[in-house]
Amino acid sequence: MRNLTDLALGEGGTVRCLRASGGMGRRLMDLGFTAGARVECLLSAPGGGMRAYRVRRAVIALRKKDARTVILEDSSHE
């Protein structure tokens, strides 16, 4: 299954569900990462640090371990 970290720079996808538990899951949803939301990977920090994603017209940066919890639809479904 693909997750946010699998997106290359400039690549887009659609959120299927969240795997984060507890507070972080809710935080990601409140930021707009809900099922069906379009996301696009915009920036990546040097040295494998954060990546920034566009979601609902905002730019949100996430650490890799958090981005991994956002599961995407398979691209064949789009």
Add this chain to the structure above:
Amino acid sequence: MNEPPLIALMGNPNVGKSTLFNALTGMRQHTGNWPGKTVASARGVCHLGKESFFLLDVPGAYSLWAQSAEEEAALEAVCFGGADAVMVVCDASCLERNLNLAYQVLEITDRVSLCVNFMDEAQKKGLRVDLDALSRRLGVPVTGICAREGQGLQAALAAAKETLLRPPKPRRVPYPQPVAQAAEKLAEKLQASVAGVVDPYFAALRLMEGNPCFLKELSRRVPGAESFPLEADRALAGLSLSREGLSALLVESVYRAAEEACRASVSAPDASPRALRADRALTGLKGLPVLLALLGLIFFLTLKGANAPSGWLAEGFTALERQLSALLSRLGTPPFLLSLLTEGVFRTLGQVVSVMLPPMAVFFPLFTLLEDSGYLPRVAFTLDGLFERCRACGKQALTMCMGFGCNAVGVTGCRIIDSPRERLIAILTNSLVPCNGRFPLLIAMMTLFFSGGGLGGTAVSVAMLLGLSLLAVGATLLVSRLLSLWVLKGVPSSSTLELPPYRMPQVGRVVLRSMLDRTLFVLGRAAAVAAPAGLVIFLLSHIRLDERTLLSLLTGFLDPLGRLMGLDGVILAGFLLGFPANEIVLPLMVMAYTAGESLTETGSLLTLGALLSAQGWTWLTALNVMLFSLFHFPCSTTLLTIYRETGSKKWTLLAFLLPTAIGMLLCMITNFAAKIL
């Protein structure tokens, strides 16, 4: 007489609530283009015609789920804080996400109006927001504003006032039938106990989701609330959903409603590729040299810009002192009092103002420009990897940057860090970066002992300042890592960081405002702190005990330790007596050296250099003074702030000892190394 009604300003982080608040109340809450800048609610009064209102500037929140300190404050303010009406402030270019919060607020109260900010910016991006259509969708009044330009504010306030007189009928989020029914049934049961405190339907939903913060707040206000979670679980059981499942369902429903509302009211082009190109250049691997170059430019402008005014001020103060002295002696002032007032109080004041003020008055506005442009979150984004490796939060890069302005502000800003462990790390390490009040001392040391004048000299100074800044950042990272190894063990938590759009700062206004504010602040501090400190130094140097002045007893006592660190007793005494404010440390040293002598000239850098050299200062002394200025106990204001923020004497003590130990160690090492080589 009736108390004016209270209107709460709410919204996502960084949508311009504080700007709107300032414009309406005439107050000066700190504003800046980064999320999480307002950390405590501020209250002010505003007027519409003859009527007055209380306005509450609530910290930014993405949701009322309340995960961070700011969101808890937001939940408290709107739910239990006694707000009579709520104005939800939205960013026009990010409306969908903003409506998530707006819909949540609509579940608490009917007296809501929406105020869409950055209409001008949206228009430039080709975005059109149909306010009437949005208003029809939500069922509450919607107005458009440009808070920075002050456009549409009165209309927005009038709309809020209207909701007080005639509560609108908001259209609430349609949840799936079974969920809505279960919530309504639970709401009926709660009705009797929570009525008058909070909307029962809202309470039912939050209890079914198992929102811990909401329950905590409710228990404080409603007797018997302990039994509510049981009821909520029973209601949930009928839905065959987990709490998290329900939570997800609710947020998805809210976002679906928000999407529909936006589809009906916003027409938008694709996002701007130009901003993205800029961001790619500023945040990738290329971002680091850009960051260094920017910092270097700021230092260069500070050095160049502060030079001339510093000289003028010094001359002015010397002339003034002469006149003051003449005036006082004509009035028949006794000689001791006369020299106490002129050489003690007035001269210290003059030193602080002429040597310390100009660099601060230049550096601070430049820093504010950077803050307003939206660049700081990019710095945090770029540096997050480093902080994560040191098991700290990337937002610590933000609070560290704030520390360059003022450590006390940086410490307060640490509230944006959600994990308590990482917040403590950020608080304890904040004073490792030099604040605005310490830069002038560093600059003076460099100019006098290392670089000299001229353009080449300035370049050397800039390079040295950059080096010292990197040293400070390196120390921050290292100490953070060590703290999480030993004292504050743990793994890095999750963190999210929003990168706001770049905004052109209102250069003229920012520069003028922050320069004036800074100047007034330093002048105020000079009067409040430097003058009394000058008085103390003067008295210490004139009161004798066994043939020796108190000052020489003190410096004599500190001297052995000072020598060990490549300093001397007077320098350490200066740092100790400068505890109330970093900007008085250097002037105090000068006063301590010259106490008892009658100098005719003070203040200018040249005379300062001659004076220090005469006291036996070498480049090594200057280097150690710089190192100790970089790493020593935080000023009293910062320590008080740390105590307030941590509520613990233990952590405050550690915040005092940690940088001091580092500084003493470093000074001793350089001292011995220089002696051996």
